[in-house]
Amino acid sequence: MSTVTKSKAERFVIPINPSHLPKGFVVSSTYAGIKAAISPKPTPDASAAPSSGPTSTTSPKPDLAVIVSSKPAAAAGTFTRNAFKAAPVVLSSKMLLDGSRSPSGARARSILVNSGCANAVTGERGMNDAKECAKLVGELLTPAKGISQEPQDPSKQGTLLLSTGVIGVPLPMTAIKRCLSHLTSGNVLRSDADAWHETARAFMxxxxxxxxxxxSFELAGRKCGIVGIDKGAGMIHPSMAGPSTTLHATLLGLLATDAPISPPALQKALEHAMSRSFNCISVDGDMSTNDTIIALANGAAPPSPSPSGPVLKAGEEITEEQHPEEFEKFKAILTDFCEEMAHLIVRDGEGAEKFVEIKVKGAPTYEHAHAIASSxxxxxxxxxxxHGGDANWGRILCAVGYAPLPSSSSWSIDPSRVTVTFVPPAEVAKEHRELVVLKDGAPQKVDEVEAGKLLAYEDINIVVDLAGGSDGDAGAKEEAKYWTCDLSREYIAINGDYRS
Amino acid sequence: MSTVTKSKAERFVIPINPSHLPKGFVVSSTYAGIKAAISPKPTPDASAAPSSGPTSTTSPKPDLAVIVSSKPAAAAGTFTRNAFKAAPVVLSSKMLLDGSRSPSGARARSILVNSGCANAVTGERGMNDAKECAKLVGELLTPAKGISQEPQDPSKQGTLLLSTGVIGVPLPMTAIKRCLSHLTSGNVLRSDADAWHETARAFMxxxxxxxxxxxSFELAGRKCGIVGIDKGAGMIHPSMAGPSTTLHATLLGLLATDAPISPPALQKALEHAMSRSFNCISVDGDMSTNDTIIALANGAAPPSPSPSGPVLKAGEEITEEQHPEEFEKFKAILTDFCEEMAHLIVRDGEGAEKFVEIKVKGAPTYEHAHAIASSxxxxxxxxxxxHGGDANWGRILCAVGYAPLPSSSSWSIDPSRVTVTFVPPAEVAKEHRELVVLKDGAPQKVDEVEAGKLLAYEDINIVVDLAGGSDGDAGAKEEAKYWTCDLSREYIAINGDYRS
Structure with a gap:
């Protein structure tokens, strides 16, 4: 019944228009052999790795990358709420928090990313390793390399860290350190689309x-660009073996823009965007120890040839207080972009054959709608x-009914007001009618043939209208979207066939 | 790797010792053809059903049953918190609530149980149908039938309702009403073990x-018995077809004892027992619209031949205030019995091949331990x-880390204090050592061969010791248990292959 013929890579890897890339960022990536270095036994990957070092042209997928801003950038981040935060999460969030209390706000020059080892549940050694990585990258990125034009302020030279992969095993520092000076050399760092593509591969x-x-977008008289990379949520293949070398799912994301945004405004916009994008996706409901999204804004965007609206002075940054309209515009752009980035995670969900959008509307607050859509x-x-192509309103209704609502509110769902509709995907909207399966709390007679066709598409859109619930229509107009995938045998195979 | 050779029915259906059955309860059951009556097309079940009515000896599995107490019994119940409560849930909980505000407390004479139709999402008609069922049973169970010896008090003649099955479809009242006078006749109602067995089948x-x-147990100088029936959690087989005839999972339970317990004491004991048994199991995390456990205590237990402790007067009931020791004893008996009943649900979980006990200890409160074990x-x-036989401490730790802890508490988990141990099942404890996979937050070297053997058993026991968390050892000694099953391809097949 599937309409899919091409692989996910063929459908979702699309060329980057170089004119959209933000100015003032350079990146580099390499194969450091991180997974192989920490594996108890040689893996197929490791044995295939060349011994000649990271510059070999036959290297496998890169697993180590740096993203560098030409000058200290405003920095913001959102991190997992898991009690077991990995060392890079602890270190990066502390750096941003410390920065936010300083006069210049949270700033960073660079991000070091590795896949293959999450540096999670690694105790004090893990913290020391993370600190050493950040320190080395910071030292290597000196003005002598021709990257920074700014006066040296150590507080602005910080390196943020992103790690994903095996947990409970320390970083292979020898393998990593061997690559860092190479990665940070001026002739290796590049700003072209291919370099960004390789960096995105290093996250995988x-x-x-x-x-x-x-x-690209125009903001405050500047022609701005934004680039995003993310990864998740995947488990390692069974061949790794052994509880001490188990990969776990992690969502990592990087957003880099040359828009001129102050650190507090960037943080606030990022948190808003997160709450409407990455915090609205689910593959299997498990929150990782390493989930991190980092945003950098370096203000390097050139003047727009035909500026509209107010134009910022050189060096000036958008703040929420002084430029509320520009701030709102940036927040909306960032939120929309994050939504696109978040969808890619769900598209690549383990065993996923469906991409499902759940929209809940007619709620008293966004938080109510979000909680129900999440449920x-x-x-x-x-x-x-x-997964089975079943327009099962009973199971949807059941999940609506047990959603944990904000405890501070006395609002409740009124079953007799709930309507559930399956909406055709936009690209085939003309070929199908909307399928109302429950109206005002009453099950509807459903055209089974039509339902079968609608649910055979990869994309499924479900709208749950609470119609105001216990308050009636008047007071409750908020809505939230959530994106999820189906649960398939393939998911069980990926995550349950560990030792088979 | 499975050690299982016999079917679940062969292993978990065990004969009832008649001397354990409570006095003063009679039961009857029949095949009413409920599922067939509401199916849009004849199902294999329906076509196999005899047209000669409910008394035919070739009838399929019973789907309608009554449980009757010889006199009004103290009644207690716990019900789903789902916002979409089915009509029998609304009616039964209201009856108990109204009763609890009356001088005599919550009392009931009988319970009517049906499977095949949940009478959920059926609007006003569903409520009227449920009321009519209860009224009819109450009228049929008159003293003339030789069952009640009590003076007639309409407020004590109530009938509680339990329904499970298809949602969104009204009860087939003609089919049900046709059977009620038969079911409630004195010569059909029986108290033997076979009659209870057939009643348990009617729940399925x-x-x-x-x-x-x-x-059986001794309490307050009486020789008491308790019997329990429960069901869940199963989805209908794909052959039903059509969104308006979708079955959904429901946990139903009935506990009947002849112990002399006052209604408020029964309710309090039941709520405690629930919180340590039925509220500590998960098959797939979905809370049904019909989940209900009802307990009846009719005080009909005869005097013990060798009473120990205080002896209650005839007609006297145990209350928490006047008989605290007896109350605590009953609460402990009920909790242990409910734990046994709850385990049966998990054993029969959809696609379940493993029975997993998760014990979390070293928490500041039961609620903290329960939240983490649930996560x-x-x-x-x-x-x-x-499912894959993987002692994956990383995934366990991750789930510990994202458990939503009680918001009223500032206590937090200290990752460096957490120990995770796989404990051999009791019956093979001598053949295996305990397998410590994480100790004080540090991954341990694990004997893979031994781990493989331990995880090949059907029963898996995992102990997570928080060692007091952020408070250290001193203040946090509480523990909670949770029971769950594995997630298998068979689960996906049962719930995802609806139209295949």
Whole structure:
């Protein structure tokens, strides 16, 4: 029944328009052999790795990358709420927090990314390794390399860290250190689309395709660009073996823009965007120890040839207080871009054959709508039904009914007001009608043939209208979207056939 | 690797010792053809059903049953928190609530149980149908039938309702009403073990075996018995077809004892027992619209031949205030019995090949331990790992780390204090050592061969010791247990292959 013929990589890897890339960022990546170095036994990957070092042209997928801004950039981040935060999460969030309390705000020059080892559950040694990595990258990125034009302020030269991969095993520092001076040399760091593509590949673990997007926009009289990379959520293939070398799913993301945004404004916009994008996706409901999204804004965007609206002075940054309109515009751009980036994670969800958008509307607050959409999106029964092409309003309704609502509110769902509709994907909207399966709390007679056709598409859109719930229509107009995938045998095979 | 050779029915259906059954209860059951009556097309079940009515000896599995107490019994119940409560849930909980505000407390004479139709999402008609069922049973159970010896008090003649099955479709009232006078006649109602067994079968939907247990105990100078029936959690087989005829999972339970317990004491004991048994199991994390456990205590237990402790007067009931020791004893008996009953649900979980006990200890409160154990038990990744026989401490730790802790507490988990141990099942404890996979937050070297043997058993026991978390050892000694099953391809097949 599937309409899919091409692989996910063929469909979701799209060329980057170089004019969309932000100015003032350079990147480099290499194969450091991180996974092989920490494996108890040689893996097929490791044995295939060349011994000649990271510059070999026959190297496998890169696993180590740096992203460098030509000058200290405003920096913001969102991190996992898991109690077991990995060392790079602890270190990066502390750096941003410390920075936010300083006069210049949170700033960073660079990001070091590795896949293959998460540096999680590695205790004090893991923290020391992470600190050493950040320190080395910072030292290597001196003005002598021709990258920074700014006066040297150590507080602005910080390196943020992103790690994903095996947990419970220390970083292979020898392998990493061997590559750092190479990665940070001026002739290796590049700003072209190919370099960004290779950097996106360095993020991958069991992702089936690199996740890279870019856009341009005008803001405050500047022609700005934004580029994004993310990864997740994949488990290692069974061949790794051994509980001490288990990969786990992690969502990592990087957003780099040359828009002139102050650090607090960037942080606030990022948190808003997160709450409407990365925090609205679910593959299997498990929150990782390493989930991190980092945003950098270096203000290097050139003047727009035909500026509209207010034009910022050189060196000036958008703040929420002084430039509320520009701030709102940037927040909306960032949110929309993050939504696109977040969708890529769900597209590549383990065993996923469906991409499902759940929209809940008619709620008193965004948080209510979000909680209900999240409940539907993580229900194993709903995900199984969608896998099987079943417009199962009963399972959807059940998940609506047990959603944990904000405890501070007395609002409740009114079952007799709930309507559930399956909406055709946009590109085939003309060929199908909307399928109302529950209206005002009452099950509807459904055209089974039409339902079968609608649910055979890869993309499924479900709208749950609470119609105001216990408050009635008047007071409750908020809505939230959530994106999830189906639950398939392939998911079990990926995550359950560890020793088979 | 499985050690299982017999079917679940062969292993978990065990004969009831008649001396354990409570006095003063009679039961009857029949095949009413409920599922067939509401199916849009004849199903194999329906076509196999005899047209000669409910008394035919060739009838399929019973789907309608009554449980009757010889006199009004103290009644208690716990019900789903789902916002979409089915009509029998709304009606039964209201009856108990109204009763609890009356001088005599919550009392009931009988319970009507049906499978095949959940009477959920059926609007006003569903409520009217449920009321009519209860009224009819109450009227039929008159003293003329020789069952009640009590003066007639309409407020004590109530009938509680339990329904499970298809949602969104009204009860087939003609089929049900046709059977009620038969079911409630004095010569059909019986108190023997076979009659209880048939009643347990009437609860079943896609359960693979009837779930019935009984025990005896001495309390307040009486020789008491308790019998329990439960069912869940099963989805209908794909052959049903059509969104308006979708079965959904429901946990139903009935506990009947002849112990002399006052209604408020029964309710309090039941809520405690629930929080340590039925509220500590998960098959797929979906909370049904019909989940209900009802307990009846009719005080009909005869005097013990050799009473120990205080002896209650005839007609006297145990209350928490006047008989605290007896109350605590009953609460402990009920909790232990409910734990046994709850385990049966997990044993019969859809696609389940493993029975997993998660014990979390070293927490500041039971609620903290329960939240963490629940988080581990519902993690798709943990359940997949256990399915594959993988002692994956990383996934367990991850689920510990994202457990939503009680917001009223400032206590937090200290990663460096957490120990995770796989404990051999009791019956093979001598053949294996305990397998410590994480100690004080540090991954341990694990004997893979030994781990493989331990995880090949059907029963898997995992102990997570928080060692007091952020408070250290001194303040946090509470523990909670949770029971779950693995996540298998068979689960996907049962719930995802709806239209295949």
């Amino acid at each position: 673990t069991t992702d089936t395709f690199p996740k890279l997007r870019a856009r 539907i999106s993580t229900s194993a029964l709903v995900k199984c039904a969608l | 939907t896609t359960d693979t075996f009837p779930k019935l247990r009984a025990r 581990i038990s519902t993690s798709a990744l943990v359940k997949c790992a256990l």
